[in-house]
Amino acid sequence: xxxxxxxxxxxxxxxxxxxGILVLCAMNVLLALSLNxxxxxTGQLNLGQSAFFGIGAYVSTILIKSHGWNFxxxxxxxxxxxxxxxxxxxxxxxxxxxxxxxxxxxxxxxITYQVLINWESVTQGVRGIYGILPPVPNTVALFYLVAGxxxxxxxxxxNLVRSPVGDTLRAIREDEISAAxxxxxxxxxxxxxxxxxxxxxxxxxxFYPGFVGTLVPDAFGIIESFTMMAMVIVGGMGTxxxxxxxxxxxxxxxxxxxxxxxxxxxxxxxxxxxVVLFMPGGIVQAWMSVRHKTRP
Amino acid sequence: MTFLxxxxxxxxxxxxxxxxxxxxxxxxxxxxxxxxPNGAGKSTLLNLLSxxxxxxxxxxLFNQANLIGLRAHERVRLGIARTFQKxxxxxxxxxxxxxxxxxxxHQDVPLWKCFLPSSSTRFRAEALELxxxxxxxxxxxxxxxxxxxGQQRMLEIARALAxxxxxxxxxxxxxxxxxxxxxxxxxxxxxxxxxSITVLVVEHNMDxxxxxxxxxxxxxxxVPIFEGTPREVQANPRVIEAYLGGAIAA
Amino acid sequence: MTDLLTLVVQQSVNGxxxxxxxxxxxxxxxxxxxxxxQINFAHADFVTVGAFAAFFTATRFAxxxxxxxxxxxxxxxxxxxxxxxxxxxxxxxxAVFAPLRRSGADELRPLIATIGVSVLLENGQLALFGPIPYxxxxxxxxxxIRLGPIFFSGQSALVVAVSxxxxxxxxxxxRFTFLGKALRAVAQDRETAGLMGINENLVIALxxxxxSALAGVxxxxxxPVxxxxxxxxxxxxxxxxxxxxxxxxxxxxxxxIAGLLVGIIEAFTVQYLGSGLIDLVVFAMLLAMLVVRPxxxxxxxxxxxx
Numbered sequence: 128x129x130x131x132x133x134x135x136x137x138x139x140x141x142x143x144x145x146x147g148i149l150v151l152c153a154m155n156v157l158l159a160l161s162l163n164x165x166x167x168x169t170g171q172l173n174l175g176q177s178a179f180f181g182i183g184a185y186v187s188t189i190l191i192k193s194h195g196w197n198f199x200x201x202x203x204x205x206x207x208x209x210x211x212x213x214x215x216x217x218x219x220x221x222x223x224x225x226x227x228x229x230x231x232x233x234x235x236x237x238i239t240y241q242v243l244i245n246w247e248s249v250t251q252g253v254r255g256i257y258g259i260l261p262p263v264p265n266t267v268a269l270f271y272l273v274a275g276x277x278x279x280x281x282x283x284x285x286n287l288v289r290s291p292v293g294d295t296l297r298a299i300r301e302d303e304i305s306a307a308x309x310x311x312x313x314x315x316x317x318x319x320x321x322x323x324x325x326x327x328x329x330x331x332x333x334f335y336p337g338f339v340g341t342l343v344p345d346a347f348g349i350i351e352s353f354t355m356m357a358m359v360i361v362g363g364m365g366t367x368x369x370x371x372x373x374x375x376x377x378x379x380x381x382x383x384x385x386x387x388x389x390x391x392x393x394x395x396x397x398x399x400x401x402v403v404l405f406m407p408g409g410i411v412q413a414w415m416s417v418r419h420k421t422r423p
Numbered sequence: 424m425t426f427l428x429x430x431x432x433x434x435x436x437x438x439x440x441x442x443x444x445x446x447x448x449x450x451x452x453x454x455x456x457x458x459x460p461n462g463a464g465k466s467t468l469l470n471l472l473s474x475x476x477x478x479x480x481x482x483x484l485f486n487q488a489n490l491i492g493l494r495a496h497e498r499v500r501l502g503i504a505r506t507f508q509k510x511x512x513x514x515x516x517x518x519x520x521x522x523x524x525x526x527x528x529h530q531d532v533p534l535w536k537c538f539l540p541s542s543s544t545r546f547r548a549e550a551l552e553l554x555x556x557x558x559x560x561x562x563x564x565x566x567x568x569x570x571x572x573g574q575q576r577m578l579e580i581a582r583a584l585a586x587x588x589x590x591x592x593x594x595x596x597x598x599x600x601x602x603x604x605x606x607x608x609x610x611x612x613x614x615x616x617x618x619s620i621t622v623l624v625v626e627h628n629m630d631x632x633x634x635x636x637x638x639x640x641x642x643x644x645x646v647p648i649f650e651g652t653p654r655e656v657q658a659n660p661r662v663i664e665a666y667l668g669g670a671i672a673a
Numbered sequence: 674m675t676d677l678l679t680l681v682v683q684q685s686v687n688g689x690x691x692x693x694x695x696x697x698x699x700x701x702x703x704x705x706x707x708x709x710x711q712i713n714f715a716h717a718d719f720v721t722v723g724a725f726a727a728f729f730t731a732t733r734f735a736x737x738x739x740x741x742x743x744x745x746x747x748x749x750x751x752x753x754x755x756x757x758x759x760x761x762x763x764x765x766x767x768a769v770f771a772p773l774r775r776s777g778a779d780e781l782r783p784l785i786a787t788i789g790v791s792v793l794l795e796n797g798q799l800a801l802f803g804p805i806p807y808x809x810x811x812x813x814x815x816x817x818i819r820l821g822p823i824f825f826s827g828q829s830a831l832v833v834a835v836s837x838x839x840x841x842x843x844x845x846x847x848r849f850t851f852l853g854k855a856l857r858a859v860a861q862d863r864e865t866a867g868l869m870g871i872n873e874n875l876v877i878a879l880x881x882x883x884x885s886a887l888a889g890v891x892x893x894x895x896x897p898v899x900x901x902x903x904x905x906x907x908x909x910x911x912x913x914x915x916x917x918x919x920x921x922x923x924x925x926x927x928x929x930i931a932g933l934l935v936g937i938i939e940a941f942t943v944q945y946l947g948s949g950l951i952d953l954v955v956f957a958m959l960l961a962m963l964v965v966r967p968x969x970x971x972x973x974x975x976x977x978x979x
Contacts, residue, residue: 172781174788223963225780226712226922230914231963234956237911241953283538290537291530298513298524305511308473309586310499310528349907353792360785389800396793403786404772 133274145382146266150338152378153273154331159358159370160280161327166356167365168288169320170300171220174352175232178239179209179325181347183332188256188342189249198262202333206326213325217318236352243344253343261337273334280327285367296320300365357399363411372410426451426621427590432471432481441467442478443645449590449638454612454622456636456653458629460666464645465625466508469594472623473505474498485590500528504588506579508595508625514568518559518578521567522550525585546585553581557611573604580611591615592623597631609635629666633657641665679822684940690829692936693836694898697891698909699916699928700843701884707860707923708880711780714787715765717913718794719758719885721906723892725802726750726757728809728901744812751835751893758889759882765790766881771874791907798903811897832894839887840929856880860923911952915959 136149158180165173187205190196196204219231243250250256261269287293295316298306303313336342354377362373377395384391406413427449434442442464449455457465470476472483474495483490488501513521526546554560557577562570567578576596583591593612597605612635616622626632632639633653641649641656643665649656656662698720705713727750769790773783813827847853858866859876867873892906899905916935920927935955942954 172784219960219963226784227918227963229712229784230911230918231960233914234911234959234963238953238956238960241950241956245950245953286540287537290541291527291532292534292537294520294524295527297516298527301513301515302511304475304495305507305513306524307475307495308499308505308507308511309525309582310496312496349910350792350795353788356785356788357792389803390797392796392800393793396789396791396796398789400769400786400789400793403782403789404769407782 133278134271136270143266146270147338148378148382149270150266150273150334152375153270153277154334154338155355155358155374155378156277156371157273157280157331158328158355159362159374160277160284160367161324161331162355163359163364163367163370164284164296164327165320165324166359167369168293168300169296169317171317171320172225172229173216173220173232173321173324174229174349174356175216175234175236175239176324176328176355177347177349177351178236179213179328180332180335180351181239181243181344182209182212182325183329184335184342184347185243185250185332186329187333188259188336192256192259202330205333206329209329209332210322210326213322214318216325217314217321220317220321221314233349233352236347236349240344240348243347250344253345255341255343256336257341259336259340259342261334269334269338273331276330280330281367281371288367292316292319353399354395357395360407361398361402361409363409365408366411369409369411376410425449426486427472427623428482428484429472430482432468432483433479434467434471434476435479441645442471445481445642445645445647447640447647447650449621449623451621452616452619453637454616454624454635456632456639457623457625457642458627458632458639458656459642459648461627462644463627463642463665465627465642466594467645468642469505469592469623469625473503473592499586499588502587502589503592504583504586504590505592506576506583506594506596508598510572510575510579512567512575512579512582514566516567517564518554518567518570519547519550519563521578522553522582522585523547525553525582526550528586550585553584554578556584556614557581558607573600576600576604576608577611580608584615588620590621590623592625594625595627596624597626597628605631629657680944683823684944685937686823686825687829688937688940689933690825690832690936691939692933693833694891694895695909695912695916695936696929696932697836697839697887697894698913699920699932700840700925701887702913702917703920703923703925703928704880704884706917707925708856708863708877709770709774709783711770711783712787712914713765713881713884714784714910715791715794716787716884716888717906717908717910718791718798719761719888719906720892720895720909721798721903722761722794723754723758723889724809724896724901724905725798725807725892726889727754727893727896728807730754731811732809747811747813751890754889754893755886756889758892759886761889762882762885763878765885766878770877770881774874774877795903795907802903804902807901809896809901814897828894828897835890835894839890843883843887843925852876852879908952911959912955915955915962918959919962 158176162173162176165171183205186208187201190201190204191198216232216235220228223231244252246252263269263272288296295311298309298311299313299316307313335346358373358377359370360373361377362371363369377398381391381394384394402409425448430446432442432445433440445468457468459465467476471478474490474493474497477491485501485503490498513524516524523546526549529546551560551563554563557580559574559578559581567575570578580593580596596608600608609631612622612624624632624636636653639651639653639656640647641662648661648665649659651659698717702713702716705711705716730753731746731750769786770783773786811828813831816827818825818827818830847857855866855871855876856879858869858871859873863873895905912935916931917928919934920929920931938958939951939955942951946954
């Protein structure tokens with residue numbers, strides 16, 4: 128049912144502007160799903176996810192623009208690159224817990240951002256890369272492409288978390304030491320989660336430059352990581368549908384609040400803080416408790 | 424036949440020796456008790472045996488396999504399971520999910536298959552059987568965090584048994600349990616032992632293990648004091664002294 | 674030869690002044706961690722708030738409304754920044770930290786809540802003040818003082834003076850007043866402190882207020898030196914964390930040393946590698962530290978209670 132609604136969306140929202148928002152929403156869904164795999168299912172506090180989004184965007188764009196690669200091959204390379212760097216971050220996750228990991232991942236995001244700014248010969252730094260074309264001719268087609276990919280990723284991840292792998296990741300999240308006492312090699316599985324999460328974020332990144340036309344490092348900083356995290360938590364961390372809901376809500380809500388001017392951006396911070404204070408399970412938790420109460 | 428052989432194990436933390444020159448041998452098929460007053464170093468020793476710590480020096484053999492250098496999760500595959508002093512369950516997961524987690528090392532589903540839809544019911548029956556062994560079948564779908572302390576302890580045991588161990592080590596399993604629960608626990612341990620699983624129990628309360636253990640190893644301040652049968656241990660003056668001359672039920 | 678020496682000393686002086694700024698921010702972070710075992714991700718944004726409070730006081734309120742001349746206006750703005758920081762700290766403590774403590778939340782939730790506050794503050798200030806940088810002129814920034822061949826601005830001197838005074842005041846407070854000792858007690862063992870009649874909630878709130886006030890003042894001192902935007906504080910955040918980690922969480926002396934160290938390293942990096950790479954160098958240091966010695970310069974290997 129919801130798939131029908133999604134498919135019909137570009138025909139319900141017919142202005143170019145709103146169709147653009149739909150594309151952005153689909154990308155955010157991918158990003159939220161990727162972060163949820165690491166944070167929600169494996170329990171690793173990762174504040175550096177925006178770095179992988181950026182790596183996906185930059186690697187694909189540079190390959191296309193400077194080396195004339197075909198879009199799809201460049202996309203594949205970018206995804207692999209992100210995933211590979213994700214494994215590197217995982218190396219930190221195996222040694223660090225909680226606060227320390229949060230800060231290390233944040234530092235990692237900042238370093239990536241600084242590299243993007245400073246390595247001007249390759250990335251053009253703050254000047255940006257211009258004139259990037261999307262792989263399909265119009266916004267509607269782009270929406271179907273990204274949304275389709277997001278749906279596919281959702282299904283694959285859903286199967287994954289229901290499989291023994293999902294059990295393993297959850298065990299690591301709940302208690303790493305007792306998971307080890309059951310034979311779980313936490314280091315390997317964390318690497319898997321980080322790598323896969325990074326690859327998916329990179330996948331989202333591949334479509335971003337074509338969507339905005341110009342690529343600058345500013346889109347991949349700390350605040351983007353925080354926004355992604357807000358989507359996961361507001362929607363419901365640790366569930367599959369939660370990140371999707373969170374991405375949709377936090378993409379559309381600021382748009383609907385345009386009447387409030389710039390204050391609408393405060394919605395991210397406000398939603399995140401309020402959810403953490405009063406409803407840590409996010410919208411999914413709220414929905415569950417409503418259903419519980421209305422059950423005869 | 425000696426199943427587990429530790430020789431001259433040493434472990435210090437920040438200059439303080441927690442375990443000093445400890446050698447012990449656990450015979451196969453026995454129920455072996457490791458006792459001593461609080462702070463004796465028993466838990467540290469258990470952590471050395473299960474792989475949470477690596478010893479500073481000494482040797483450790485399990486069934487002829489060298490355990491030194493092997494990490495905790497690797498030892499599980501050799502057949503060593505354990506429970507913890509502070510119960511470490513997956514509180515947000517159900518009882519059934521907790522026990523199923525124990526079957527992880529027996530899973531052999533290739534990674535790519537995990538991205539496809541499937542229904543894994545493979546170990547369900549065995550998991551339910553383990554739950555029934557510890558008397559928790561009726562609550563299989565409750566969240567583990569909702570159980571009483573005694574029930575959580577039994578769940579932890581069921582979960583560890585799911586790994587199909589040959590050596591099962593428990594760290595102060597009776598702590599916090601009432602008399603009926605302790606009785607149930609001890610009967611379960613005897614039953615486990617009858618299934619050819621070697622059991623090693625760490626306890627600081629002597630009474631409990633006297634009725635069940637075949638061999639007892641006593642420690643104090645990180646150093647071994649005495650080893651023998653339960654009766655020998657009860658009569659040994661050094662052991663009695665270590666427990667501050669406390670009255671010990673005969 | 675003396676040129677090189679002069680250069681080294683000059684950069685060290687610059688480094689010390691930068692370091693003092695960082696120490697003021699990092700001390701607040703470490704204080705909060707000491708009593709709460711939590712990291713306040715919004716701390717750097719408190720700095721920004723302080724900077725803006727100071728800006729508006731100095732440029733609009735003091736000079737125009739009260740007619741106080743430049744330098745006086747600026748010094749007055751330090752106090753308003755302190756007040757703004759303190760007020761903000763109290764608000765966050767009451768609205769975020771206290772409720773979470775009452776509901777017995779784990780480590781993760783307060784951390785994420787402070788991230789939420791950070792995003793809220795940044796976007797809020799963005800909405801109120803816009804993204805275009807403000808020019809915060811401090812009259813002292815234009816004055817140059819010479820000590821032999823070494824130059825520094827009046828602003829730097831003020832920074833060092835204020836931070837030294839603040840640190841001294843903090844030490845005196847912790848050692849000689851009852852509240853200060855209560856703070857140390859709570860930092861060491863909250864439960865026992867509570868059992869001994871210390872009102873933990875009051876002490877914790879007070880700590881947060883002090884820490885935020887420090888951040889606010891740091892913002893006022895920082896404002897004239899950097900570009901003032903709603904994201905000014907955010908650019909400091911990872912440096913502040915780097916300092917707290919290198920110095921050791923909750924360790925005041927370590928934080929001070931680490932802060933000065935980072936400041937000096939930054940000064941030398943700017944000199945030899947250019948300003949674009951500062952962040953990279955500091956963060957690389959941070960990551961190296963986390964890998965090698967996560968518990969800070971002064972570490973103890975303790976037994977994990979399994």
